[in-house]
Amino acid sequence: MDPSAFFTSSAVHIVAGKGGVGKTTLTAGLGLAAASLGLDVLLVEIEGRGGLPGLFGRNRLHYREETLAQGVRARSLSAEEALVEYLADHGFGPLARRMIDTGLVEVVSRGAPGMKDILLLGKIKQLERAGAADVILVDAPASGHAVTFLRSPRGLLDAVASGPINSQAREVLELLTDAARCQVLLVTTAEETPINELVETAFSLEDEIGLHLGPVLVNGVLPDRHLPADVRRAAKRAGVVLDVGVRRALETASAYVRRRVDAQQSQLSRLDELLPLTRLTVAQRPTAGLAHAHLPALADELLAAIRAA
Amino acid sequence: MPVPADLDPGDLDPDDLDPDDLDPDDLDPGDLGSLVAERSVLVCAGAGGVGKTSVAAALAVQAATLGRRAVVVTIDPARRLADALGLDGLTNDPHRVAGPWPGELHAAMLDTRATFDALVARYAASETQTAEILQNRFYRNISHALSGTQEYMAAEKLYELHVADRFDLVVVDTPPTRQALDFLDAPGQLKRFLDHRVYRLMTSGKRGMTGVLNRAGFAVLRTAGRLVGAPVMEDAIAFFTAFEGMEAGFRQRAQQVHSVLRSPATAFVVLTGPQLDTVTEAAFFLRRLRAEGLETAAVVANRVTPRFVEDEATLARLRELAGGPDRPPGEGEGEAEGGAGAAAGLAALAAAVLDQHDLADDEDAILAQLSIAPSARVPLLDHDIHDLDGLDDLRRLLFEV
Known part of the structure; x- marks a missing residue:
């Protein structure tokens, strides 16, 4: 797959997955990858929960956008600020502030779930319509919440039969169901529970909402280096003398790594059977931190994976 | 319960993470074994993906092993506990899990809606009032799966099981969100909500939509109606009207829940993975607990990278085998014939051990940022936990038995 074609196949890419699978890191990596192709990228964080700013050495992101790296801008969206902006743009005038300040909107919006999401x-x-960037990458809420989040326009179309919220829901649904404008990139690790959730999320998003699913990103995959199972034999053949401590460390490590590689490989086969989507795999990162220094390497890896797909 | 907008969820700035800010003496890094043996309520909190559900279940298994009657409640919408217990369709009512322990193990999955319904039925003056509320569309929308409501009902469920006298220990797994510990403040939220001017505004409009909206002072309500649609407003007003008279009962209940959460019988277990993002989240929870004046907590570090080598001499030898520190790990060909293939295989293996070791060093440095040293460190297992045997393995690692 040509990486530029991949990134421009739709303007909006919603990155979703279970908590802890590395969704935010991959969103940032995809952003850098697209920017390296000369594309103009906007990263969008929802309700300021994520680690996105930390990846770029920032404490937080704001509603107004800022530049994080060359070709990469970011902003954090909050429902309240979006509402103030929306009310101002739609002629609700001076009452808008009061409605928010009294807490009325907060209370009532709970009664029509999805109001904040919409x-x-x-x-x-609006950002997509305004052509805010070539590539808009959205770091979506964790999977269960992502489905609720993305289902909100359908729910609201039923709950609110007319008025500005209804037309907003209709327009959002048009965006979400148009493959040329929006796609979902699901992220998982090669483990049983995240894969189960991923498959469930995939079917909900496609069947219930009509979203277009792009490739699945599998994070933290251990490379299969075909490590020797029999350390003693390998040492003998290689003509290397190992003392007991070294040999035992190697044996334990070999057994552990091979079992993990096997478990991951069988989960990947299961994923392929359950979900016939293109799969992009990303190797386990060499650090437990979210160091900015590793992002360029991650971006290169993602580009290579896209090219190979 | 809905949270009014004027409720500031905290002066707890998550980005303002400073380990020195926490006095370790304020939080007793409780020994996990005595927590499970002695407490009546354990609340597990932590970021998504740290294995909260399986650890919560393993704590309950340990209690059952000690002869206690334990119940584990998950409020995570994903069916992870069901996975861990090898069960399908856990419900709001505890379900007994058979196993080789002298005590009892029960499991339940929080059904926010059913818990809320039961609470309404308990405090309604009549069946008519119950029915009116349960059928109200606004109520149906707020009573399931909305943030705030879920945390509040988790606290309610915990309380209900705690006072039922059927269990010696209730272990609760919180939702994987920053707001998970909001249930600590659920009573306060409820009280503020009932005192809130929106509530008073709406309940004063007993004549219904028309009555309310025609009054000059309610221009704000009218505008909100224009925005969200009149039916939503009508439903909301009908709900608040129907709810009238139940506040006292709800308030009293909330106070009782509050007391249990703060009693010495309750302890909080904060879970973390070894990665920076999960540690940041755990630090946030520790700050929150401290801000709430809660004194006892244990920290569990889960899924940490195992080390296969400790001493410097072995490490040096592995570096030699791997081909020196600057050489990238080669592809192994363990099964290939010949000495060259075997040497490459050994080099790849040594490099893999060293990679793990470096990763473990990184993780240690990150975990050291927490104000409380983990009471237990569970290594990343080479298999998934999806049955009772797996839970028992996890239990042994947690309690080093």
Whole structure:
């Protein structure tokens, strides 16, 4: 797959997956990868929960956008700020502030679930319509919440039969169901539970909402280096003398790594059977931190994976 | 319960993470073994993906092993506990899990809606009032799966099981969100909500939508109606009207829940992985607990990278075998014939051990940022936990038995 074609196949890419699978890191890596191709990238964080700013050495992101790296801008969307903006743009005038300040909107919006979500998605739609960037990457809420989040326009179309929220929901749904404008990139690790959740999420998003699913990103995959199972034999053949301590360390490590590689490989086969989507795998990162220094390497790896797909 | 907008969830700035800010003496890094043996309620909190559900279940298994009657409640919408217990369709009512322990193990999955319904039924003055509320569309929307409501019902469920006298220990797995510990403040939220002017505004409109909206002072309500649609507003007003008279009962209950959460019988277990993002989240929870004046907590570091070598001499030998520190690990060909293939295989293996070792060093440095040293460190297992045997392995690692 040509990476530029991949990134421009739709303007909006929603990156979703279970908590802890590395969704935010991959969103940042994809952003750098697209920027390295000369594309103009906007990263979008929802309700400021994520580690996105930390990846770029920032404490937080704001509603107004800022530049994080060359060709990469980012902003954090909040429902409240989106609402203030929306009310101002739609002629609700001076009452808007009061409605928010009294807590009325907060209380009532709970009664029509998805109200906050539609404000956030509405803002993303507005950014897409305004051509805010070549590639808009959205770091979506964790999987269970992502489905609720993305289902909000359908739910609201039923709950609110007319008025500005109804038209907003309709327009958001048009964006979400148009493969030329929006796709979902699901992220998982090669483990049983995250894969189960991924498959469930994939079917919900496609069947219930009509979203277009792009490739699945599998994070933290251990390379299969075909490590020797019999350390003693390998040492003998190689003509290397190992003392007991070294040999035991190597034996334990070999057994452990090979079992993990096997477990991951069988989970990957299971994923392929359950979900016939293109799969992009990313190797385990050499650090437990979220060091900015590793992002360029991650971006290169993602580009290579896209080219190979 | 809905949270009014004027409720500031905290002066707890998550980005303002400073380990020195926490006095370790304030939080007793409780020994996990005595927590499980002696407490009546354990609340597990931590970021998504750190293995909270399986650790919560393993704590309950340990209690059952000690002869206690334990119940584990998950409020995670994913069916992870069901996976861990090899069960399908856990429900709101505890379900007994058979196993080789002298005590009892029960498991339940929080059904926010059913818990809320039961609470309404308990405090309604009549069946008519119950029915009116349960059928209200606004109620149906707020009573399931909305943030805030879920945390509050988790606290309610915990309380219900705690006072039922059927269990010696209730272990609760919180939702994988920053807001997970909001249930600590659920009573306060409820009280503020009931005192909130929106509530008073709406309940004063007993004549219904028309009555309320025609009054000059309610321009704000009218505008909100224009925004969200009149039916939503009508439903909301009907709900608040129907709810009238139940506040006292709800308040009292909230106070009782509050007391249990703060009693010495309750302990908080904060879980973390070894990665920076999960540690940041754990630090946030520790700050939150401290801000709430809660004194006892244990920290569990889960899925840490195992080390296969400790001493410097072995490490040096492995570096030699791997081909020196600057050489990238080669592809091994363990099964290939010949000495060259075997040497490459050994080099790849040594490099893999060294990679793991470096990663473990990194993780240690990150975990050291926590104000409380983990009471237990569970290595990343080479298999997934999806059955009772797996839970028992996890239990042994947690309690070093």
